[in-house]
Amino acid sequence: MNKNIKYKCIAGLMAAALLAGCNDELDVEQRDGQTVNDYLSNPANATNLVNGVYSKLLDFNMYSFSWIGITSITSDDADKGSSAGDTGTDKHKMDALTFSSSDLSFNEIWTGRYEGIYRANNAIFYLDQLQIDAALKNRLVAEAKFLRALWYFDLVRCFGGVPVVTGNIDLNDTETINEIVFTKKTKAEVYAQIETDLMEAIPALPLKSQYSAADMGRATKGAAQALLAKAYLYQEKWQQSFDMANEVINSGQYGLLPNYAHVWREVGENGAESIFEVQATANLGLVDYTNVQGPRGTPDLGWGFNTPSESLVNSYLPGDVRKDATILFSGSVLWDGFVTPATWTNPRYNYKAYQSQISETWIGKGVTGKNLRILKYSDILLIRAEAAFRLGNLSEAKNRLDELRLRTGLGPVTAPVTLQTIINERRWEMAMEHERWFDLVRTGTAPAAMAANGKTFIVGTHEVFPIPAPQVTASGGRLIQNNGY
Template sequence: MKNIYKLHSILVVIVFLLVSSCEDDLNVLPNDALSETDFLNNPDNAVALVTGVYNKQLDYNMYSFSWIGMTSITSDDADKGSTPSDTGTDKQKMDNLTFGPSDISFSDVWNGRYDGIYRANNALFYLEQLTIDETLKNRLIGEVKFLRALFYFDLVRCFGGVPLVTERIDINNSEEINNVVFVRKTKEETYAVIESDLMEAIDLLPLKSQYSPNDLGRATKGAAQALLAKAYLYQEKWQMAYDMSGNVITSGQYGLLPNYAEVWREVGENKSESIYEVQAALNAGIRDYTNVQGARGTPDLGWGFNSPSLALSNAYEPGDVRREATILFVQTTPFTLWDGFIGSSTWNNPRYNYKAYQSSIEESWNGDKGLTAKNLRILKYSDILLIRAEAASELGMVGEATDRVNEIRVRAGLAELTSVTITDVYKERRLEMAMEHDRWFDLVRTGQAVSAMAANGKTFIVGTHERFPIPQDQIIQSNGVLLQNPGY
């Protein structure tokens, strides 16, 4: 799958030249030899359509600086990092919970997801017309439905109910724009679209083991089930989250890697613990994801943002192997990283995100810090175990919750618990998923945000901070039709 991004790059340009007139970043010459009929009868173009949706995940406004700021720097697991004078434009505001509608992070995350949704809707429009093998067509539709659901899941977690664009939009149709693109739906309506897309994807997608090696990394039945279980969890649909996570667990497709530290390294990519990852390759990496979080100083590995907090460091039990695998601790003398690289005692911050570290020695490397070939884990098997445990705990199934938590604790080098409470599940989730962009959302949805932020010297404003502000530039473009969240 890493190679798919490169193999189909030319086709992707042709595809989006056909389906879109507003992709300003595509500076290409028209291809008069390709008619719409030719396009619709070539199965390679079907794959290219879908690859174009996957490719969106590599862009800067998807999982880079703004996403890191909104989902991690805001939380008690991370500090802004970098240097005191480098605010990262608005990342100091994220850290202090003093952000507002005009901050660029919100615009980036909003635009990135809707760019992906736009591509997904175009792909679905043309896939329905393509004269290709029906099995391939159905699989590709399932992949796109999964991706669109993932984009909307990010949006609803961040902003609450959002405009629901589920058909190809004519950008010159102002009435359609005003009635669809600029009209917010409720959170419940947004989740309903997510659930519908994922249920269809589950029916259409193959198991992970049924993909050829060249297609490893594409969305699978298990990925759709896992995301649906997570969507149910966020809505407190406990029985449905319990059942759907159980489908993933009993599928026989996934399992925990023996070594926790390898989960986020290249050696762990697309292995048994991986349910869905953004696939990165040399020269086609996730723009600046590792660069934003790399150690800052001499030798310089990046911008130094998103530094794991002291509170996170202190939350681990003695002997928990996840602490040293998650946090790169800067030492007072030169020290050795896991790959043999010599770290510097002069790096600016005392702690860095080890999960985001890209090795120039033991992993694929071309010297470009801005486009590293490091996959981003979106859905993991350990996440599913924790979803199962949380749902079980809420349903009063203490034994099941305890068993799932203990699977994770044993891998972490810790003693098993005889019984767990919901607080135990929350703690295990924090430590297992640390620095993986879930902590802020977990604090909000479980009602822990006020106390957690207070312990970190921050004020969480009830009634406001449960949702981020709708980007001000979007409200302006809509002439006020798009409504702002309360408190902003």
């Protein structure tokens, strides 16, 4: 699935949020006389069926404004940005940690993921009915399971226990909806489903190098292993995380780009460091990810939200090249030669979200042809390092951190490795990449980090976000609200 093909949606797959009461059928356009049976009898449609699942990744309610708000603006890495009077609907509340269940961002995140899960469930259901090559069918089902696991991973990190829906559900079946769609599973049960999907996907997925150029960007064995290593880490299954990260490292499929600044530029797309990316093109772009974070003022490059914080700026060690590759400073010259004015509304913006109008695929501010990184090899090295540390293997932890430090301009870690050493390296390596909030929460360091940034983290509440109020209402109160909301 290369940059020329990407996510071609099938005309007949009408995805809907599981909790929004929309149709769940394969709705084939009738103007050409084609029926569902006609569609399912054509094996050529199998790949397009799964492409329709991938295409959900590009939508506004997946990785755009709301995701940016709850994963980045909440953290000490970023401030709301934009102008003082522009709240971004609720992004000022994300910044101050004063959000509530009625805020739009949470409902968008919830709805977007369940729309994606709905598509994955439908694809798996209909693929089972297609008479096609078994290996191809198994691979396509595995791709859908990987995507389903990815979206459940987003949900469980955000909300804790959530409903787990894996089948093709008749939305007229009230009893099943009440028992499955409107009933939360525990956090452990959600992770168990993630593990099941990924363990079933791994043997059926090719290595990255085994895909043709036309299929570049599809889920790979390494992507499923990387996500599983991360899911294990979040559950504190240190040995499993350590071992699974090693599978990715030893696969020979991945490596670090020599230049850290290239990782998030178009030149680095689907490169050695890439494990899984949202694929975007000039014909089918990523909605508003760049625009939301583009510098605000004259010239106007975007809405100006999610600006790197002073806390992040001051956290870097002197000489760390990751600082200037992450933070776009007003009044500077950018990598493409663009001279930024010192009069922009904010002094700093997210450089990783910057898309060059001069040297990259440019199709306008609202839709970007630049890929979004979801899983990277550098993250796997950090996961391996942390799991090693937790297991008492300090030499392995140091070796993996030093591997990352080679390109930073800092040199090897000199002091004994501690958990804070690893947390710091994760911050600098993954800054503005939607990881910091979750890292602080899972390591128990959020209260202190937020306090240092002038924010109050409420222990016992802020470990998860609120279940969106519209979903609780739609469930007739069956969805139990998270504590403190």
